[in-house]
Amino acid sequence: MDAALIAALRNVLGEAGLVGSGSRLVPYESDGLAMLRHTPEMVLLPRTTAEAAHSMRLLAEAGVPVVGRGAGTGLSGGATPVEGGVVISLARMRDVLEVDPAGRLARVQAGVVNADLTRAAAPHGLFYAPDPSSQMACTIGGNVAENSGGPHCFMHGSTTRHILGLVIVCADGEVLDLSEPQPDPSGYDLIGSFVGSEGTLGLVTEVTVKLTRVPPVTETLLAVFPGLDGACDSVSDMIAARLEPSALEILDRLTIQAVEASVFAAGYPKTAEAVLLVELEGSALEVDVTSKDVLAILEQRGAIELRKARDPLERRKLWAGRKGAFGAMGRIAPDLYVADAVVPRTKLRRMVARTAEICRERNLRLATVFHAGDGNLHPNICYDRRDLDEVKRVLEAGRMILQECIAAGGSLTGEHGVGLEKLEGMDMLFKQADLATMCRMRDAWDPERRMNPGKLLPVRACREVRTNPLPGVEARDAAAGAES
Amino acid sequence: MDLHAQLTQVVGPGELDMWDGDAGGNLPRVAPNNIDEAVECLRLAHSNGLAVIPEGLGSRRTWTHQPKRADFVLSTRNMRGVLSYEPGDGTLSALAGTTCAELEQCVALGGHRLTPDLPRPQAGTIGGAVASGHSGFDRLRVGPLRHHILGVRALLGDGTLAKSGGQLVKNVTGYDMHRLYCGSFGSLCLLVEINLRLFPAPEEWAAVEFHAESRAQAAQAALDLEEMRLPLDAVLIQSPTDTSVRWTVLAFLSGRRAVIDVECDRVHSSLSDSNVKLEMQRGTEARSKREQCRDLEWDEQAGWAHLRLGVHPTGLPALLEQLDTCFAGSVAQFSIQPLIAEVQVRFEEPLTDTQAVAVHDRLLASGLNFHWRAAPDSLRSQGDIFGSAPTGIALMQRLQSTLDPQSVFARGRYLTGL
Ligand SMILES: Cc1cc2nc3c(=O)[nH]c(=O)nc-3n(C[C@H](O)[C@H](O)[C@H](O)COP(=O)(O)OP(=O)(O)OC[C@H]3O[C@@H](n4cnc5c(N)ncnc54)[C@H](O)[C@@H]3O)c2cc1C
Numbered sequence: 094m095d096a097a098l099i100a101a102l103r104n105v106l107g108e109a110g111l112v113g114s115g116s117r118l119v120p121y122e123s124d125g126l127a128m129l130r131h132t133p134e135m136v137l138l139p140r141t142t143a144e145a146a147h148s149m150r151l152l153a154e155a156g157v158p159v160v161g162r163g164a165g166t167g168l169s170g171g172a173t174p175v176e177g178g179v180v181i182s183l184a185r186m187r188d189v190l191e192v193d194p195a196g197r198l199a200r201v202q203a204g205v206v207n208a209d210l211t212r213a214a215a216p217h218g219l220f221y222a223p224d225p226s227s228q229m230a231c232t233i234g235g236n237v238a239e240n241s242g243g244p245h246c247f248m249h250g251s252t253t254r255h256i257l258g259l260v261i262v263c264a265d266g267e268v269l270d271l272s273e274p275q276p277d278p279s280g281y282d283l284i285g286s287f288v289g290s291e292g293t294l295g296l297v298t299e300v301t302v303k304l305t306r307v308p309p310v311t312e313t314l315l316a317v318f319p320g321l322d323g324a325c326d327s328v329s330d331m332i333a334a335r336l337e338p339s340a341l342e343i344l345d346r347l348t349i350q351a352v353e354a355s356v357f358a359a360g361y362p363k364t365a366e367a368v369l370l371v372e373l374e375g376s377a378l379e380v381d382v383t384s385k386d387v388l389a390i391l392e393q394r395g396a397i398e399l400r401k402a403r404d405p406l407e408r409r410k411l412w413a414g415r416k417g418a419f420g421a422m423g424r425i426a427p428d429l430y431v432a433d434a435v436v437p438r439t440k441l442r443r444m445v446a447r448t449a450e451i452c453r454e455r456n457l458r459l460a461t462v463f464h465a466g467d468g469n470l471h472p473n474i475c476y477d478r479r480d481l482d483e484v485k486r487v488l489e490a491g492r493m494i495l496q497e498c499i500a501a502g503g504s505l506t507g508e509h510g511v512g513l514e515k516l517e518g519m520d521m522l523f524k525q526a527d528l529a530t531m532c533r534m535r536d537a538w539d540p541e542r543r544m545n546p547g548k549l550l551p552v553r554a555c556r557e558v559r560t561n562p563l564p565g566v567e568a569r570d571a572a573a574g575a576e577s
Numbered sequence: 578m579d580l581h582a583q584l585t586q587v588v589g590p591g592e593l594d595m596w597d598g599d600a601g602g603n604l605p606r607v608a609p610n611n612i613d614e615a616v617e618c619l620r621l622a623h624s625n626g627l628a629v630i631p632e633g634l635g636s637r638r639t640w641t642h643q644p645k646r647a648d649f650v651l652s653t654r655n656m657r658g659v660l661s662y663e664p665g666d667g668t669l670s671a672l673a674g675t676t677c678a679e680l681e682q683c684v685a686l687g688g689h690r691l692t693p694d695l696p697r698p699q700a701g702t703i704g705g706a707v708a709s710g711h712s713g714f715d716r717l718r719v720g721p722l723r724h725h726i727l728g729v730r731a732l733l734g735d736g737t738l739a740k741s742g743g744q745l746v747k748n749v750t751g752y753d754m755h756r757l758y759c760g761s762f763g764s765l766c767l768l769v770e771i772n773l774r775l776f777p778a779p780e781e782w783a784a785v786e787f788h789a790e791s792r793a794q795a796a797q798a799a800l801d802l803e804e805m806r807l808p809l810d811a812v813l814i815q816s817p818t819d820t821s822v823r824w825t826v827l828a829f830l831s832g833r834r835a836v837i838d839v840e841c842d843r844v845h846s847s848l849s850d851s852n853v854k855l856e857m858q859r860g861t862e863a864r865s866k867r868e869q870c871r872d873l874e875w876d877e878q879a880g881w882a883h884l885r886l887g888v889h890p891t892g893l894p895a896l897l898e899q900l901d902t903c904f905a906g907s908v909a910q911f912s913i914q915p916l917i918a919e920v921q922v923r924f925e926e927p928l929t930d931t932q933a934v935a936v937h938d939r940l941l942a943s944g945l946n947f948h949w950r951a952a953p954d955s956l957r958s959q960g961d962i963f964g965s966a967p968t969g970i971a972l973m974q975r976l977q978s979t980l981d982p983q984s985v986f987a988r989g990r991y992l993t994g995l
Contacts, residue, residue, distance in 0.1 A: 196891030240749045251747060253756075254724045257889070269969055274889040276918060277710060277721065278760060279946060279967035280992055281976060285723055285756030289749050309806060333665040335688055335777035376806060376840075382833050435745050439665040467747035468666075504743050505750045515750075522750060523740065530739035530980070531752045537975040549751070 094134045094179075098155050102137060105147045110185070112136035121180045124167035128428075128478060129513055133160065133174040138185045142260055142268060142298040145181065149296065150266030152179060158543045159264070161292040163204065163235030166227040168431050169512025171239065171291050175547040181296055183234050189213045190299070197304045198257055198274060203234025203297045210302065219304035222249035225508070226416040234297045240289030242508035244415065247466035248339035248374065249305060251508065253288040258301030261287065261294075264539040272301050286534065291510050292545040294538040308374035311339075312384055313408045316369045316391045317362050317398035321345055321449075321461070324367040325442035327394040328465040331371075332438045336386055340372040341466030342415050343445075347425065348462045348473075352414045355421035359414025360407075362398065369396075369465070370415055418462045419473070426458065426475030430487045434498035435507035438468045444501055448472045451493045455486040469507035470498070496521060511549045519551050528552075580627070580649065581605055587617040596635075596650045606632070606650035612730075612738065612769050618651055619767065619985060620736040628987040629734075631763035633674060633702030637709050639951045641762050643958045644987035645994075651767060653704050659683050660770065661744070668727060668744050670772045673704025689775035690715075693722045694810075696875035704768045710760025714871040717916050718810045718831075719776055722759065729755040730770035734985030744772040757976065764991040765980050779831035783841050784863035786856040787848060788823040792816070792897060792913075795824040798853075799915040805847065807840050808832040809916070813870055816911040829867045874912060874921050875950070882928045883951040886920040886940075893918040896945065903939045907932055930955040941965060963992035 103111055112118060113135050122130040134157075139145040152159055158178030165172050174180050183204030191200040194217035201210055207228040210221045224243035225231055231241070237259065242251045249255070257274035271284055278284065287294055318324045324343045331338065344352070349361045349368060361368050371387055373380045391399060402408035422429050436444045445461065448470065452459040458475040472494055476487045495505055495518050505511065505518045519528060531550055535542065542552070578586075584607045585593050596606035609615040622629045627648035632638070634654055653674035660670040664687030671680055677698035681691045691698075693706055693713030705711075707729070712721040719725065728742025731754070741754035758766055789795035795814040802812055808830050815825040828844070830837055841857060848855050858866055875883070888896050893915055900911065900920070907928065912921040928936070933953040937960050940947050949962035956962050967973075970993055977995055988994065 193891065196889060198889075198891070240753075242747060242749075246747070250720075250724060251749070253753070254720060263972075269972065271968055274891075275946060276887040276889060277712070277946075279963065279965075280970065280995070281761055281765075281973045282710075282723060282756045282759060283969050283972065285759070286753055288756075289753055306806075329665065332667060335667070337777065376808075376836070378836050378839050379808070379833070382835050435747055437663060437666045437668070437745065439663065464747070468745065469747050502744065504745050504748045507745075507747045508749055510749055511751070519751065522743075526737045527739045527741070527751070530733065530737065530741075530754060533979040534752055534754060534757065534976065537972065537979040 094157070095155060098151060098157075099135070101151050102148055105144055105151070106137055106139060110138045110140070110144070112138070120165070121162065121182070122173070124165045124170060124172040126168055126170040126173070126512070126514055129170045129173055129175070131173055131175050131177065133180040134177055136180045136182055138182050140185045142262065145296060145298050146262045146266050146268050148181065149262050149264070153265045153543070156541070156543065158546050159296070160545050161234065161238065161296045163232030163238070164206070164230045166231045167235060167239065167512065168433065168509040169506065169514040171510050171512035171545070171548060173513055175513055178543070183232055183298070186298060192217065192304075194219060196274070197306070198301055199304055200258070200272065200299060200301045201233055203232060203237070203300055205233050207231050207233060207236060214304045218307050220307055221255065221302055222246070222305045223252045223255055226419060228416070233300045233302065237288050237297050237300055238290065238292045239508065239510045242464060242467065242469065244340040244342050244464060245372070247341055247464065248337065253285060255303045256284055256288055256300065257303050259284055259287060259297055260299035262296045262298055264295060264541065264544050269295070272299060274301055289510070291512060291549045293535060293549050294544060296544070310375060310377045310380045311408070312373045312380050313402040313411055314371040314373075314384070314387065314391075315361070315400040315402070315411055316371065316396040317365045318367040318369065318396055321367045321445050322442050323395040324369040325445050325465065327369055327390050327396070329438055329441050330390045330394065331387060332466070334386065334390065336383055338371050338383065338387065338466065339374040340370065341464075342370040343461070343463055343465040344368050344370075344415065344418060345461040347458065347460035348418050348422065351421040351425045351460065352418055354424055355417065357414050357417030357421050359410050361414055370411060415462070422460055422473060422475070425460065426477070428476050428478045430474040430476060430491055431509070432470070432472045432474070432491055432494055433506045433509040434472075434495055434503055435467070435469045436498050436501050436503035438466070440501045440503070441465060441468060444470060444498060444503070447497055448494050451490050451497070455490050457483070457486055457490055464507070467507060468503070492518075513548060516548070516551045583621055584618065584649065587621065588614050592655060604630070604647060604650055606652055608652040608655045610655045612656065612732070615651065615653070615656065615732055615767060615769060616736040616738065619732055619734060622648065622985050623735045623983055626983070627985070629985055630987045630990070631708070631767045633705030633708075634676070634700060636697070636701040637705055637711075637950075639957065640709055640948070641990040642962060643990075645989035647987040653702060653767070653769065656769060657702075662687060663744075664688065666746070667775045668746065668772065669775055670744050670770060671703055673768045673771055674702050677701055677703055677706060684775055685778060688778050690778040692719050692725050692773065692776055694871065696872040703771050707759050707771055708761065708763050708768055714867070714874070715810050717812065717914070723756060725774040726755050726759055727772040727774055729758060729768055729772065731758055731766035731768050733766050734981040734983055738769070742772065746774055762991045764986050764988075764995050765977060766986070779833075781832065781834040781837040782860060782863040782867065783830040783837050784858040784866040785828040785830070785841075785844055787826050787853045788821070789826055790823060792824055795826050796893070796897060796913070796915045798826050799828075802828050802844070803916050805843065807844065808836060810867070811870075811914060812916050814913040814915060818910070827870055829863070882924045882933060882949065882953050884922050884947055884949045886922065886945050886947045888918045888946060890916065890918040896920065899943045899945060903943055903945070904936060907936060928953055934960070961992060966993045
């Protein structure tokens with residue numbers, strides 16, 4: 094990178110705000126999808142919006158690509174600087190700026206860790222509802238960029254439903270202050286269309302979030318099943334019966350074993366083929382009424398054991414197992430491929446079974462843990478990256494799973510984002526015109542496409558969009574067109 | 578061939594009439610029967626440099642400005658029908674011209690209720706609701722409409738059909754273009770298909786009504802109800818009418834029957850402790866009371882102006898303070914939803930142009946977030962009925978010009994000339 098530019102950046106950020114070379118760049122080569130890596134030319138660590146904006150202006154003048162980065166826990170290669178350039182890390186922007194209990198909102202710098210926000214809200218009887226399993230590490234900025242979900246998003250909704258305001262540094266360094274909370278956006282919904290844009294439209298430096306009141310009563314149930322089918326069918330039945338638990342999470346046998354052998358051991362029965370965690374929130378009566386209906390479904394679908402958490406400690410333990418599941422899987426395989434497909438909730442059982450079949454056919458070990466209530470599957474395929482043939486089979490299985498989910502009316506990603514990893518899959522789901530329309534939105538924000546280039550949209554050259562729709566998708570769209 | 582003939586060629590003679598609306602008198606209004614015909618209409622506009630006003634049933638015609646220029650109206654009224662309703666998944670996909678009433682009926686069969694729960698659902702299309710970002714009477718319970726749109730298919734000005742999102746309750750694939758289109762008042766695209774998330778239809782309904790001596794007391798009563806953590810759909814405060822000098826507080830509850838039974842008892846005992854005289858209704862009576870109040874929100878009697886004010890709930894006290902100043906000298910009725918900090922203002926007599934401008938100027942000076950919904954023509958043709966320009970207007974203009982570079986969708990209908 095140009096020496097004058099480096100000097101100018103150093104002037105803005107100070108020595109501690111620049112990581113320029115050597116092994117200190119290594120952690121910024123990838124996010125949680127470690128199989129795809131690229132070294133950035135430099136890492137910048139601003140402390141304020143003003144510093145970030147000033148740096149962005151300098152980078153804009155020099156035409157340098159910019160990749161925003163939170164904690165790097167992303168699982169789709171979103172923070173990997175695949176086209177080089179500069180990574181801007183929010184690691185030094187970790188202040189909770191304001192908690193307003195009366196307005197039930199908080200204003201934070203984008204580098205604040207998700208769990209720290211809930212910790213700051215707790216003394217006021219409030220919490221921040223989106224709870225990715227990575228919440229002990231991931232940042233609110235990263236959550237905004239990915240529109241992250243979490244177990245309790247089944248009831249409370251993904252990140253987008255909790256964002257009241259943003260401060261965004263645009264590609265040219267302009268600061269767009271959308272932080273004042275409004276009940277409805279005045280003009281186009283810039284915030285709503287920005288959330289989930291995976292760092293390709295701008296850099297978020299501050300976030301105003303909605304805080305939720307801690308429910309009067311929370312009840313956590315653990316249902317043990319002799320197979321995944323019963324667990325999946327229970328969830329589909331609950332949705333069809335229009336019951337409203339706050340979380341519905343399934344773990345399969347291999348995951349249970351990994352969890353139970355780890356520090357996250359939750360007391361799940363080690364021989365169980367599947368467990369379903371159900372959480373209910375509301376008034377004591379609401380919880381009681383729903384709980385009866387839930388228990389009836391679980392029994393009818395063949396649960397062999399039903400356990401209610403007796404106290405907050407037991408409840409926390411049951412959740413620690415679920416939230417620590419990805420970490421625990423490190424024990425059963427050197428590498429893990431975490432897929433993130435989503436299907437209609439009526440198709441859970443079929444798709445979970447089909448996923449297992451696809452892995453079995455390729456002699457791959459599969460551990461499944463997922464947000465069942467939202468139809469958000471996470472087939473985790475175990476592999477060893479040194480075994481090239483296995484890597485090939487894993488990628489093939491991943492592709493097959495996504496194809497089948499799409500054919501079943503599903504989608505590529507429920508919460509981890511497209512990033513780098515699912516770029517190729519975008520044309521299975523979208524036609525050229527759909528993607529070109531998204532490109533138009535991107536161009537309005539960042540005409541030079543310097544923000545996180547090479548992500549989310551399969552754009553190779555200036556306006557070329559690669560598409561190769563599945564024959565099934567074409568046929569279905571044609572049929573829909575004819576019907577209408 | 579003149580425009581009339583060209584449009585007739587696309588849709589057939591039965592689907593073209595005259596629209597005596599804005600922009601200098603009559604305009605041809607074309608109502609394509611399907612997406613392909615709508616594409617043809619837009620292509621026609623695109624290749625001839627014409628400007629189009631998108632419309633559903635036209636029920637919110639006065640919610641936007643008169644456009645700078647328009648050549649024809651493109652109505653989705655014939656593009657109607659449910660494409661899929663999945664009771665087991667709680668999702669719905671419908672053509673944009675379907676009325677909200679038709680959708681409500683459809684999803685009720687599977688035990689769901691439609692969001693948005695809008696006033697006069699038979700009078701408006703779901704496309705119009707989404708295009709105007711009109712959240713319903715259930716907003717306190719479920720949040721704004723924009724949170725429940727799962728995906729759309731939309732036609733851009735050049736006739737490109739583009740989808741965003743899907744029909745899944747959770748999905749982060751690609752940009753949420755539908756969030757951009759929601760509330761864009763037809764200034765970016767013509768929505769042709771809408772996918773929505775549904776909510777369970779309640780087993781039981783309850784309506785609670787009582788009076789308060791002042792607005793402040795009524796607002797406090799609403800906050801007290803919220804503190805009780807009741808299953809509330811809406812809480813409404815109405816200003817005194819001709820027959821009463823007191824403010825009315827209405828609370829609507831819904832949910833499981835056993836829960837509503839107990840919660841009604843709780844409300845009863847808490848309010849009777851404070852000597853408040855209470856009326857309580859259940860079941861269909863409560864439901865029709867609720868619908869009555871909901872429909873009042875959008876009562877389009879001729880000559881009545883109507884506007885909506887909204888702030889984040891933290892701003893509610895300041896908003897209430899400002900009401901008297903802003904509306905001094907006009908006969909205004911207020912419906913306040915304190916828990917979502919929204920105020921509907923209806924004028925009981927037609928406003929003269931001078932009165933309207935005076936109110937408008939005071940609102941602008943107050944810095945409140947407002948939108949005239951049934952605006953006097955003087956304001957629709959000159960002022961900005963959407964209030965002060967928001968931050969990010971330059972970006973909004975860029976978004977509009979990248980998505981509709983030829984200005985096929987008539988400019989000037991939305992805020993600050995968009
Ligand atoms: C063990 C584990 C469990 C997980 N569980 C869940 C889960 O339950 N639900 C879920 O949704 N995800 C989950 N994830 C994925 C991941 O944690 C989320 O995507 C998270 O939101 C990423 O946050 P981050 O701060 O680590 O962002 P990063 O990984 O650093 O970045 C993610 C993306 O956001 C962009 N970005 C980051 N910060 C900004 C910013 N300030 N401005 C603009 N763009 C920015 C980056 O460019 C990148 O594209 C899990 C990951 C792991 C490792």
